[in-house]
Amino acid sequence: MGQELYQSSPAAREVFEEADDSLGFSLSKLIFEGPSRELQDTMNSQPAIMIVSIACWKAWEEFLGSQSPTPVSLAGHSLGEYSSLVVAGAIDFGDCVRLVRERGRLMHEASEVRPGGMAAIIGLDELAFEHICAETGVELANVNSDDQVVISGDKIAVARAMDLATARGAKKTVPLKVSGAFHSSLMGYAQEGLIEAIADLEVRDPQVPVVANSVAVSVTTAEEVRTELVEGLCHCVKWKQSVRYMVDSGASHFVEFGPTRVLSSLIKRIDKDVDAFTLSDPASIEKATQEI
Numbered sequence: 001m002g003q004e005l006y007q008s009s010p011a012a013r014e015v016f017e018e019a020d021d022s023l024g025f026s027l028s029k030l031i032f033e034g035p036s037r038e039l040q041d042t043m044n045s046q047p048a049i050m051i052v053s054i055a056c057w058k059a060w061e062e063f064l065g066s067q068s069p070t071p072v073s074l075a076g077h078s079l080g081e082y083s084s085l086v087v088a089g090a091i092d093f094g095d096c097v098r099l100v101r102e103r104g105r106l107m108h109e110a111s112e113v114r115p116g117g118m119a120a121i122i123g124l125d126e127l128a129f130e131h132i133c134a135e136t137g138v139e140l141a142n143v144n145s146d147d148q149v150v151i152s153g154d155k156i157a158v159a160r161a162m163d164l165a166t167a168r169g170a171k172k173t174v175p176l177k178v179s180g181a182f183h184s185s186l187m188g189y190a191q192e193g194l195i196e197a198i199a200d201l202e203v204r205d206p207q208v209p210v211v212a213n214s215v216a217v218s219v220t221t222a223e224e225v226r227t228e229l230v231e232g233l234c235h236c237v238k239w240k241q242s243v244r245y246m247v248d249s250g251a252s253h254f255v256e257f258g259p260t261r262v263l264s265s266l267i268k269r270i271d272k273d274v275d276a277f278t279l280s281d282p283a284s285i286e287k288a289t290q291e292i
Contacts (some may be wrong), residue, residue, distance in 0.1 A: 001259050002052040003032045008282045011062035012055035015093070019051045022094035023101065027051070042179060046079055046104035047097050049259065053083040054093060056257040056279045063285050072251060073218060075211040075242050077263055078142075078183065079103075081232060088206035090225050095201055102197045103190070107180060107233070110190035116181025117155040119162050122148045123171030132168070136161040141183035142237040145269045150176065152184035183237055191233045198229055216241035239263075243270045255279060255288065 005012035006028070016028040030039050031048045039045060061068045074084040082100050085091045091099070118141055121129065129149050133140060138161045141152035151161050158181075162173040180186065203225050209218035212228040216238040219228055243266075246254075254276040256264040261278035268276050277288040 001031050001048070002028075002055055004281045005052070005055045005059050006032070009055070009059035009062055011058040015051060015055040015058050018094055019047070019097045022097045023047070042104040042108050043101055044104070046107075047101045049079060050083050050086075050100050051097065053080065053258040054086055056285070057083070057087055059282065060255075060257065060279055060285050060288075063289060071208055073209045073211055073246050073249065074206075075246065076213075077239050078213065078232070078237050080258065080263070081210070081213055081228070083257070084210050085206065085225060088208045088210050090204050090206040090210070090222065092202065099197060099201060103194060103233075106190035106193040106197075107182065107187065109193075110187050111180025113189045114181070114186040115155065116153055116184065116186045117158045118150055118152045118176040118178050118181060119158050120144075120148060120150050120174045120176060121162070121165045121170050121172070122174075124149075124165060124169065128165075128168060132161050132164050136164060139181075139184040140236045141181075143240045144237075144266050145240050147171075148266075148269075150183075152181040153186065154181070183233070183235065185234055187233045191230060194233060195230055198226055211242045211245055213237045213239070213242065216245050218245075239266065240270055243267055247271050247274060253277075 006016050020026045020028050027044065027047060030044060031052065039048060074088050076082065076084040082096055086093050086096050126143065129140060133151065137157045138151040138153035140149055142150035144150065151158060165173050203222040205222050206220060206225065209220055211217065212219045214228060214231045214235040219225055252274050254264065254267050254274060256276065256278040259280050264276035264278045267274060279285050279288055
């Protein structure tokens with residue numbers, strides 16, 4: 001993951017090197033070589049994904065040079081929000097790498113203190129999901145599109161909610177391979193630790209508006225950023241609402257930076273009239289540059 005960027009882009013290489021310096025060990029080696037089991041540990045996977053996303057951004061800027069466009073707004077899905085805040089200038093990259101690793105550690109510990117699970121449900125409207133949550137005690141963790149949500153909570157409650165969703169006409173229910181009930185109240189333990197981690201963090205006003213997960217509107221001050229970082233752990237990721245907010249604000253081209261194309265696919269499902277591109281390696285960067 002990200003090795004082609006490292007080899008082909010000096011700007012991306014600097015991102016990996018700065019991350020290693022900030023952490024005090026070579027996470028880049030783990031990103032490039034594995035082993036996968038160690039990389040999938042949330043303490044490693046969270047900063048790894050964030051690092052690769054920023055490396056994609058820097059490679060894109062380097063490739064375009066003076067023609068690099070200034071975004072009208074930024075957004076990220078859960079962990080991706082941290083990358084957005086780095087690009088917006090609200091948090092320094094090195095500080096953010098350490099913070100994201102701590103976030104991963106805290107979320108892992110919270111999952112051991114209060115175990116839980118998550119599941120994706122496809123094919124019901126949002127009102128039906130809300131009724132299922134009320135009846136089973138699960139919580140909406142992600143609203144990804146008109147017909148796809150992710151629920152989170154106690155494992156037994158999640159299983160009951162999946163059965164109920166199927167009985168009420170859901171097209172598909174998929175248990176997620178995650179270690180805990182992320183974006184739910186079961187992450188309260190992690191939230192307390194994150195408050196401490198953020199307390200001494202230098203946070204600035206974003207230079208570009210960042211559409212926050214928990215409220216689906218732009219945050220523009222350092223204080224709003226701090227609040228969002230804390231609230232995001234236990235609150236729903238309102239991705240559908242965030243994308244519609246950006247479209248309503250005039251956005252017509254979306255560029256996803258990172259190792260997967262999940263968000264660009266969701267964006268096209270939310271609004272088929274916008275353009276969405278994923279930049280994950282040198283080839284995709286060059287192709288997108290020709291198309292945008």
